[in-house]
Amino acid sequence: MAYTISTWFAIYFVLWWVTLFVTLPFGIRSQHETGGGTPGTDPGAPTISRMGRRLIWTTLLSAVIFALALAAYQAGYLSIERLSKLMGVPF
Numbered sequence: 001m002a003y004t005i006s007t008w009f010a011i012y013f014v015l016w017w018v019t020l021f022v023t024l025p026f027g028i029r030s031q032h033e034t035g036g037g038t039p040g041t042d043p044g045a046p047t048i049s050r051m052g053r054r055l056i057w058t059t060l061l062s063a064v065i066f067a068l069a070l071a072a073y074q075a076g077y078l079s080i081e082r083l084s085k086l087m088g089v090p091f
Contacts (some may be wrong), residue, residue, distance in 0.1 A: 019062040
């Protein structure tokens with residue numbers, strides 16, 4: 001099955017968002033943990049979010065995962081026939 005560039009972009013886009021939500025909680029310190037905070041804000045709010053750094057790490061991590069998945073697909077490990085056979089679903 002041949003995929004177009006738009007299909008690969010859509011797969012990478014979804015993978016990027018999933019990776020972003022996986023990496024968001026790492027390294028965050030809340031206002032409650034640091035002992036500071038602005039009055040009227042939630043104690044669980046992060047003190048420093050560093051979103052730029054998170055976006056860079058998300059892009060790098062999702063690119064590595066995407067490259068590994070693409071290599072596995074090109075090698076034939078991620079074909080529909082193989083995956084349906086592994087799950088016991090007739091194809």
